[in-house]
Structures are given as structure tokens and as C-alpha cells.
Amino acid sequence: MTLFFLSMALVVILLLAEMPIALAFGTGALVFGVATGSDVSFLIPYAYQTTSGFALLALPLFVLAGTLMAEGGISERLLDFVNAFVGRIKGGLGAVTVITCALFGAISGSSSAAIAAIGQIMIPRMVREGYPAGHATALVACSSVLALMIPPSIPMIVFAITGGLSVGAAFLSTLVPGILLGAVYVILNFVFLRKVDTIRVEPPLSPAETVRTIGRSGIRAFWALLMPVLILGVIYSGIATPTEAAAIALVYAIPVGFLVYRGLTPKSFATSFVRAAITTGSIVSVLFFLFMMSRAMILQQVPKEVSEAMLSLSDNKIVILLLINLVLLFIGMIVDDISGSVLAAIIFLPVIKELGIHPIHFAAIVGTNLGLGNVSPPCAPMLYMAGGVSKLTLDKYIGPTLKFLVFGHLPMTMIVTFVPALSLWLPRMLMGIQ
Numbered sequence: 001m002t003l004f005f006l007s008m009a010l011v012v013i014l015l016l017a018e019m020p021i022a023l024a025f026g027t028g029a030l031v032f033g034v035a036t037g038s039d040v041s042f043l044i045p046y047a048y049q050t051t052s053g054f055a056l057l058a059l060p061l062f063v064l065a066g067t068l069m070a071e072g073g074i075s076e077r078l079l080d081f082v083n084a085f086v087g088r089i090k091g092g093l094g095a096v097t098v099i100t101c102a103l104f105g106a107i108s109g110s111s112s113a114a115i116a117a118i119g120q121i122m123i124p125r126m127v128r129e130g131y132p133a134g135h136a137t138a139l140v141a142c143s144s145v146l147a148l149m150i151p152p153s154i155p156m157i158v159f160a161i162t163g164g165l166s167v168g169a170a171f172l173s174t175l176v177p178g179i180l181l182g183a184v185y186v187i188l189n190f191v192f193l194r195k196v197d198t199i200r201v202e203p204p205l206s207p208a209e210t211v212r213t214i215g216r217s218g219i220r221a222f223w224a225l226l227m228p229v230l231i232l233g234v235i236y237s238g239i240a241t242p243t244e245a246a247a248i249a250l251v252y253a254i255p256v257g258f259l260v261y262r263g264l265t266p267k268s269f270a271t272s273f274v275r276a277a278i279t280t281g282s283i284v285s286v287l288f289f290l291f292m293m294s295r296a297m298i299l300q301q302v303p304k305e306v307s308e309a310m311l312s313l314s315d316n317k318i319v320i321l322l323l324i325n326l327v328l329l330f331i332g333m334i335v336d337d338i339s340g341s342v343l344a345a346i347i348f349l350p351v352i353k354e355l356g357i358h359p360i361h362f363a364a365i366v367g368t369n370l371g372l373g374n375v376s377p378p379c380a381p382m383l384y385m386a387g388g389v390s391k392l393t394l395d396k397y398i399g400p401t402l403k404f405l406v407f408g409h410l411p412m413t414m415i416v417t418f419v420p421a422l423s424l425w426l427p428r429m430l431m432g433i434q
Helices: 002-016 021-035 040-051 055-071 074-086 092-108 111-128 133-148 154-163 167-173 175-192 207-236 242-260 266-299 302-313 317-334 337-355 359-374 381-390 394-418 421-431
Strands: none
Touching: 002 021, 002 317, 021 266, 040 266, 055 074, 055 092, 055 111, 055 154, 055 207, 055 242, 055 266, 074 092, 074 111, 074 207, 092 111, 092 133, 092 175, 092 207, 111 133, 111 381, 133 175, 133 359, 133 381, 133 394, 154 167, 154 266, 154 337, 154 359, 167 175, 167 207, 167 242, 167 359, 167 421, 175 359, 175 394, 175 421, 207 242, 242 266, 266 302, 266 337, 302 317, 302 337, 317 337, 317 359, 317 394, 337 359, 359 381, 359 394, 359 421, 381 394, 394 421
């Protein structure tokens, strides 16, 4: 186990030195494999076989479908639809941002895509309307991780495949926590802005005009809103597997982008394929080396040793869960959500099974906690991406971010950890898991 921790320390050092994630994990996997005497020629075919599995095919299909829908102009339509409900009250644009990030996550499955699509529109818009720039940046960064929790979630696909779990059940495990966290962010947004006097609010509409506005925007956003309903509907009705649902989503996205929203052109269509290929290639290259490392770890019984070491510290389930959450938070700070999902499944699922915790409940813990890590300093990849959109220095938005995390995401992580029914209710009701 010592060699494993030394290898992971090497990975962390390489990541801090800004080496690409795939190369950092590749170096760590090779060093660990050679140091433990594992046959690298055996590890490589295993990694290839795992990454070429049918279930993982859902990943590039969902990535491409989300990219095409984003290029097709759905973000503006989603924003207009949500704005029709809450846009004309103080702090309403903040609520619009949170809800739209959640909806966009249900289409793209990616927090970085949510920042790129929603942040570039909403941060400048909120600033123009008198919102503090730091608050706007923090709100987009924190809301973007709802994409990890609202299905279809790419990290949950990877976690389920790595852990040998049902992808559909993993999707459902984070749905209720994701909706609740979005509601908490909406409430906190209103609370934090109650004393800000610079915010400009459009005059309210009459009830009749409000209904007409909601109707018009709803019609324009209908095809975008239908996509997640279609995906989840075919999965949980038993019509299609998650991979087949991803293919359906792709077939759906093309005519909607070209013929309905008309945001897709032959040029943007080709560009979307290139962008999706780059994104998928970067994810799969990381997964390839992680699967190599995971196989070497299993051969050396590292997960079993980690399990025994943690259980030797305490036999109290609460203490162990808090310790696991602390490690997951650290993982989320230094690596992306995909890599973190694989590491969590490899390292902690044996511990979870020993504690008698349901693995689908643990999927929800991982999805919620990694999102927290992705916006928690010092590394915070999603936080810095939002800062890049707003062009602010860290000191301008770190304070508002910490307030959202301390009063919103951190309590929700603890609730998900210690209230299993929150994450198991839907999988049990819709999929009959025990």
C-alpha cells in the first residue's frame, strides 16, 4: 500500500506542475505497475477492454448530443423560459442562473459546458443589472456542478461502470440531492442579495401578460426541455439501456438543432464533432490509465488493505464516512470529476461494502462530494473556469463562493451522507433495487 500512496503522491505533484491529467495518471500507473512487479503487458489489454465496453459508449454519445444541443442555441431559450417565472423580482436573475444550469446539466451532463454556455451569457447580464461581479461568478461556478448530479451525468456513468453498478440507478441516486441543492442555492442567492441596493429589476407584468410570456418562452424551449425527459423516460421505462438512450439523444439533437432552433449549420455541426471528439479523447485517455492503475491495485490487494486500514482506525460508521468524505473532497480539489469518480469507486467501494452501506447510496455521496471539491480552493477547476469567464481575480469571488459552499453544498453533502433514503428512494421506487 505504501507504493500506491507514493504513486498517488507523484500524480499529485505532476498535476500541481500542470502536467496534463492523462499523462500524470499514466506516469503514476506505470510507476506503480513497475514498482509492484505487475505485468504491464497484462494491464494494457485490461484497460483497452474496459474502455471499449458497450456501456462506456454512452459517454461519447452524450457528449456529442450535449455539444450539438449547445451549438443549436438552447441556452438562450432555457434562460428565457426560466426568466419568465422569476426574472422580474430582486435576485431573480440569480435564480434563473441556478435553474438554467441544472436544466442545461440535464442536457449536456457536463459542469464545464454549463459554465461555458450559461456563464458567458448570465455573468455579464447580471453585472449589467447591478449584481456584484463576485456574486455572479461564484453563483455560476457553484451552480455548474449541478450538472454532475442531474442525470444524465457523465461522472455517474463512469462511476457505475468502474464499480460494476447499474448506470440507471446511479443516475437516480443524485437526482433528488441535485434538485434540493439547486433549491438551496436559489434561496441563498436571495438571502445574500437582500441588502444589495444596486440591483435593477424590470417592472412586474400583469398576470395575463405573465401567462402569455411563460407560454411563448415555453413553446420556444419545449424541444430543449423534452430532451432530458426523453432520455430518462426511455431508460426507466425499460425501452432502452443508457447507451441506447444516448444514441436516441444524439439522433434527437441533430434535427432539433438544424430544423427547429436552426442554430446548427454545416460548419458548426462539423465543429461540434471536433469538440466532442477532443473532449471524449481527453476523458478516455484519462480513463485508460486509471483502469491500468486500478487493475494493478486489485492485483496487489490495495483496496482490501485500504479497507482494513480505515476500519482499524475506528469501527464507528459515522467516523469512517466523515473520513471518506474528507478524502473525496481532497480528490475533487485536485482532479476532474471523471477521474475522481474512478478513484472513488476503486478505493472506497470495498470499505463501503464492509460498512454495510449501499453502493448506490455511495454513488450519491461521490457525486455530491466531488462537486463540492471541484469548486473548493485551492485547486477548484470549475471555480477558476468561471473566474476566467468573468475576468475577475480570485479575491473578488472567493468570499461569495465560500458562503455558498459553507451554507449550501457542505450541509447537503452531510445530509446525503447520513440520510440514505434521500438517494435510495427513487432507485428503489423506479428500478426496484434492494
